[in-house]
Amino acid sequence: MRLRGWRRAAFAAVAVTALVGGVAPAYGQPVEPAPQVRTYLITGPDLVNHPEKVTETLKRDGNLDALGIKPDPDNAARSIPRTAETEDPGYTVDSAEFDGGRKPQDPYRYIDYAQCQGNNSAPTQIGWIKNRFSYCQRHLFVITYDDVSTGLVSTATIRATIIGYGKIGPQPGSATTRYADFDFTAEVLEPNGIFLDPRSDMEITIECAGRYRRDIDLDDDDACYPNDDLESHEKSFIGWELDPVARYQLLSDGQRPDPRWGEQIAQGVFHFEYEFDFPGPNTPASKKTWEGGLRFDSADYLWDKQGSIFDRAVPGxxxxxxxxxxxxxxxxxxxxxxxxxxxxxxxxxxxxxxxxxxxxxxxxxxxxxxxxxxxxxxxxxxxxxxxxxxxxxxxxxxxxxxxxxxxxxxxxxxxxxxxxxxxxxxxxxxxxxxxxxxxxxxxxxxxxxxxxxxxxxxxxxxxxxxxxxxxxxxxxxxxxxxxxxxxxxx
Incomplete structure (x- = not known):
């Protein structure tokens, strides 16, 4: 988001200069009315698993009132605070995986797309955690574009599947950086109207806020942040329809594992943001997904000194x-x-x-x-x-x-x-x-x-x-x- 923030600042400066310089619309010139853009974030499993209920309602009504779903407010907060009283769900690892006290051949046992889809059985904003290394979240993101000047309403439904991969060991090429990977699959379902215009873009960005549990001579900005090369992906809606998978990565800096630094725990909360660009006079505000939880650590006494896990489930x-x-x-x-x-x-x-x-x-x-x-x-x-x-x-x-x-x-x-x-x-x-x-x-x-x-x-x-x-x-x-x-x- 650093580059994106720079772009916004530059755009604002140009806009101010243009107005001061006298190139604003002439007095009395009619101003084209801005279209109304509405978005909905849906996590209920019935609709996520059966998006046709949403797309049919959208095509018929141009909104989701009939399903009892109202549009998102601007800058909707989707934070899930952690408290000492939070009772996270448990998961079970068969002890046979550790036969003889050995490290399993596959310690991760990652979620695949089918498993993520099959375990979307209860409404949960934090997602499903199969084990400490495997995270999945599914939702529908619905967007409508109401062209006020013509009365035409365009609609698109995006079914998103986010799969997170915790990691054992440091990021390749680094001795001290911990990391986690994500796959984001954005299925664009039955777009119409302006969403079929190749100039209509959707950008999906990963964000993370983190802090160190103890001082290890690093700033909290380094506790959890996106890899610049895997931070944001922008495509037309048609482009997402043709190529729905994008890859992301979060990083966390640490010191070399050593008893004097202890566990070097960095706690993070992450989410994804949608942003849109359409031909015409508007750019809607960004929309956030629900947060997930992530922990990075470097503990000298573990077999593998560095790693990352999804920390909102209790291992058994x-x-x-x-x-x-x-x-x-x-x-x-x-x-x-x-x-x-x-x-x-x-x-x-x-x-x-x-x-x-x-x-x-x-x-x-x-x-x-x-x-x-x-x-x-x-x-x-x-x-x-x-x-x-x-x-x-x-x-x-x-x-x-x-x-x-x-x-x-x-x-x-x-x-x-x-x-x-x-x-x-x-x-x-x-x-x-x-x-x-x-x-x-x-x-x-x-x-x-x-x-x-x-x-x-x-x-x-x-x-x-x-x-x-x-x-x-x-x-x-x-x-x-x-x-x-x-x-x-x-």
Whole structure:
């Protein structure tokens, strides 16, 4: 938009000069009335999936009043604020993807066009997030052009599909720049009138506003911004109809990954803007799409030091009760959560977390490589005491030796056996005493489940956001977006 802003400024200067210089229309010369341009942004899945309902209504009426849809106001705000109370949807990654604790062959599992289309089943402005690397948003953008002087109304409907691709590693050719790619497909459906004029243009631009969660000696303008070469695409409506796909890229600057800079989190909100140019005396105001959320990070303790993710969904690692490598762990978690008070150590009213993506029911990673050995070791000491205590139940009859004393919640979380679920748990060690479960489980199943959990952390870029230090946590993760959950699947 830097160049586009310059163009607008230059145009304004020329216009002023022309008026001052005396080339304005002569007194009494009739002024051609400006046409009325109206736009509509529609996210309801029924109409997005069946745009013919819109195009038929437009052709008949020249507006969408019959569908109960009113035109957009000028400069309509389409921001979706983030709050600490926002309950984002969860998604599940099968733990089998991390077999043996290895990085998956395809860590991204990107959305394709058909998947994006098939998951447009509920009205959601923020889009559908398949996983942290895959974002999709679909909408209809409708525009009408009412030529007041002739009474003719031209219409066009654009069905837009936006697919975002988070990335592992830095932008090619750079050691410190993080990036994310986007495909924007703009299907121009049944244009007529002025929209068939090759001089009628539609420009689609990506915009991003970002900020660093902590100071890393860079300006917030560098936290999220478009790649100049992949920022904007302008074509005639006919051109978009013939070639509907355009590619975009967002960038975020960072320092080289190093413990002294921490996670280098840059939080961004992005949207696309439509602008139009028609033959004649008008240029309508720009129109924005709904915002999406994006996070860039550079964390020295992750396998892949730099990356980008879509941060408005909660990742979950799914353990299957029929997976022959971890089934015993899955059974232990499932039965313990179904009846927490019956799990060991015994405690009436015990609550075991991780069964949903809600804030109050999720886990937060502790990274040993970040230097948080104390939390992990204390979790394990408390767990070991429970495993060796009088009354510890014997292995279940269907369990096979050799055994490990398996624990849930996990030692590598702030919600592990030591009870540091929140600052209150740090101050009062008894606040969450015995809010965990242990059981004798087949050793291979227990250890494989642990290896997969670690690979899940690393691949899906789960960060340790210092929950034992409230001020640091507030800086790094004010909206609690770094939580995860543990669905148990059949």
């Amino acid at each position: 690692i799914g353990y299957s009760k029929t997976d022959q490598k971890i089934a015993r762990h899955a059974k232990f978690v499932d039965e313990s959560r179904a009846n927490p008070s019956a799990s060991w150590p015994a405690k009436a009213g015990k609550k075991l977390l991780g069964g949903s993506p809600l804030h109050a029911d999720s886990f937060h990673r502790v990274a040993r490589a970040k230097g948080h050995d104390l939390i992990i070791e204390q979790n394990r000491r408390v767990k070991d005491r429970a495993c060796g205590a009088a009354g510890m139940p014997a292995p279940l009859p269907d369990e096979t030796a050799p055994y490990d004393c398996d624990e849930y919640g996990y030692a590598t979380t702030y919600e592990g056996a030591a009870g540091w679920r929140d600052p209150g748990g740090i101050i009062d060690p008894n606040k969450y005493k015995d809010e965990f479960a242990v059981r004798w489980v087949n050793r291979d199943h227990n250890q494989e489940a642990g290896r997969r959990l670690n690979a899940f952390y690393e691949t899906h870029r789960l960060l340790d956001v210092d929950r034992w230090n409230p001020q640091w946590n507030k800086e790094l993760d004010p909206n609690d977006q770094e939580r995860f959950w543990v669905p148990i699947t059949p």
